[in-house]
Amino acid sequence: MLRSATHDPSVVTIEFDDGTTTRFHAIWLRDNALDPETRAPGNGQRLITIGDIPADIAISAAGVVNGDLSVTFAPENKTVTFPADWLAEHSYDRAQSIAFGRIAPGITTWERGIDAPSGEWAAVQSTRAAKRDWLAAVAEFGFAKLTGGPTEPESLLKVADLFGYVRETNYGPYFEVRTEVNPTNLAYTGLGLQAHTDNPYRDPVPTLQILYCLENSAEGGDSIVVDGFRAAEKLRDENPEGFALLAGYPARFEYKGSDGVCLRSRRPMIELSPDGELVGIRFNNRSSAPIVDVPFDKMEAYYAAYRQLGEIIDDRAMGVSFKLEPGESFIVDNTRVLHARLGYSGAGSRWLQGCYADKDGLLSTLAAMEMAQPEAAE
Structure with a gap:
C-alpha cells in the first residue's frame, strides 16, 4: 500500500x-x-x-x-x-550492482561435496510440485538428475516434453553415446573426456543437454559435472586481469566433421552481460579453433588465463560425480555446467542417448508454475 x-x-x-x-x-x-x-x-x-x-x-x-x-x-x-x-x-530507483563477473540472483554455485539435485520419474511426470522442484533445481544449480525412468530407447524425448521441445541439430533430434569395451571400432572407446560444454561452435549454442542411460554394465564411466560459474568465480578472484581477458576477447570454435557441415562461432570463453553479470561459459578443447582476436601483446597473458581456468576446471575438488543406472538421466545448463566422463574398461557396455533443448522453455514452464495459485500448482 x-x-x-x-x-x-x-x-x-x-x-x-x-x-x-x-x-x-x-x-x-x-x-x-x-x-x-x-x-x-x-x-x-x-x-x-x-x-x-x-x-x-x-x-x-x-x-x-x-x-x-x-x-x-x-x-x-x-x-x-x-x-x-x-x-x-518493478522499482529501478535503487543501488544496482555493477560488480564485474557477478552471479545473477537465484543462482547457487557449487563444487564437490554437494548432493546432486534429483527428481523421481513417476513423481515428476505426475505431480506438479515434484516437477516444479526439479525444474527449479536446474534453474538454480544448472543441473539435476532424474531417476526411476523407463529403459526404452527415445525415453529422453519424454524428459524434454516435461518443459519444452527438442532442439534438432545436424546430429538429428537425438544422438547415440554408445560405447563398448573391447570395441571393433575406435568410435566406441571407453576413453575419458575432459569437462566441457557441448557445441560451442554453434551460435546460439544449445542451452540445455539431456543425457539418458539405457545400459551401463561397464566398470567406471562415471559422469562428472563441473560448475563453470564457480570456476569463473575462482579465476576472477585469483586472477582478475586474466578473467577480464577471457571475458573481453572472443575465442573461436569450429566443427566440420561431416559432409555439408561447417559450424563456426566467435564468442568469449567467459561471457558477461553489458553490465558485468556472468551469463555463459564456453569451454571445449576439442572444438577450439585458432584464437586470432587477441592483440599480440596480450596473447601470452590470455593463454596463461586459459590454462589457469582449465586447471580450475580439472581440479577434482570441483567435480560432482555419479554413475547413471539404466533409466536414469541428467540435464545440464549447457551455458554454465560442464560435463565429463571417466574412462572405463573391463567387460560390459555403456549406452546413453543425448539430445538438446532450450533453457527458455524450461524457465517459462517454471515461471508459469510459480505464478499459479498453490492449490492449482499442486
Whole structure:
C-alpha cells in the first residue's frame, strides 16, 4: 500500500506504508501503463510503440487512490492506475550492482561435496510440485538428475516434453553415446573426456543437454559435472586481469566433421552481460579453433588465463560425480555446467542417448508454475 505520492512534470515520488520511497520517470510510467489501450488484456503485450508516446510527455497529476498510484499524463489527459505491489516489484530507483563477473540472483554455485539435485520419474511426470522442484533445481544449480525412468530407447524425448521441445541439430533430434569395451571400432572407446560444454561452435549454442542411460554394465564411466560459474568465480578472484581477458576477447570454435557441415562461432570463453553479470561459459578443447582476436601483446597473458581456468576446471575438488543406472538421466545448463566422463574398461557396455533443448522453455514452464495459485500448482 502507498502512503503518499508527489510529482513534478517528469518524476513521481511515492512512499510505501513501510516508509520506503522510490521514484519513477513520466516516460517510463507511460510506456509501462497497464490500461487496455496500452497493453492487451489477454497476454499483456504492448499495443503502442515508443513513437506513439508524445515526446513532451509529462505528469499533470498524481495521487494515492485506494492504496495504489493514480497518474494523469499530459498532453494526452490520460489517467492510469498502477498497483502498489506492481510498483514495488518493478522499482529501478535503487543501488544496482555493477560488480564485474557477478552471479545473477537465484543462482547457487557449487563444487564437490554437494548432493546432486534429483527428481523421481513417476513423481515428476505426475505431480506438479515434484516437477516444479526439479525444474527449479536446474534453474538454480544448472543441473539435476532424474531417476526411476523407463529403459526404452527415445525415453529422453519424454524428459524434454516435461518443459519444452527438442532442439534438432545436424546430429538429428537425438544422438547415440554408445560405447563398448573391447570395441571393433575406435568410435566406441571407453576413453575419458575432459569437462566441457557441448557445441560451442554453434551460435546460439544449445542451452540445455539431456543425457539418458539405457545400459551401463561397464566398470567406471562415471559422469562428472563441473560448475563453470564457480570456476569463473575462482579465476576472477585469483586472477582478475586474466578473467577480464577471457571475458573481453572472443575465442573461436569450429566443427566440420561431416559432409555439408561447417559450424563456426566467435564468442568469449567467459561471457558477461553489458553490465558485468556472468551469463555463459564456453569451454571445449576439442572444438577450439585458432584464437586470432587477441592483440599480440596480450596473447601470452590470455593463454596463461586459459590454462589457469582449465586447471580450475580439472581440479577434482570441483567435480560432482555419479554413475547413471539404466533409466536414469541428467540435464545440464549447457551455458554454465560442464560435463565429463571417466574412462572405463573391463567387460560390459555403456549406452546413453543425448539430445538438446532450450533453457527458455524450461524457465517459462517454471515461471508459469510459480505464478499459479498453490492449490492449482499442486
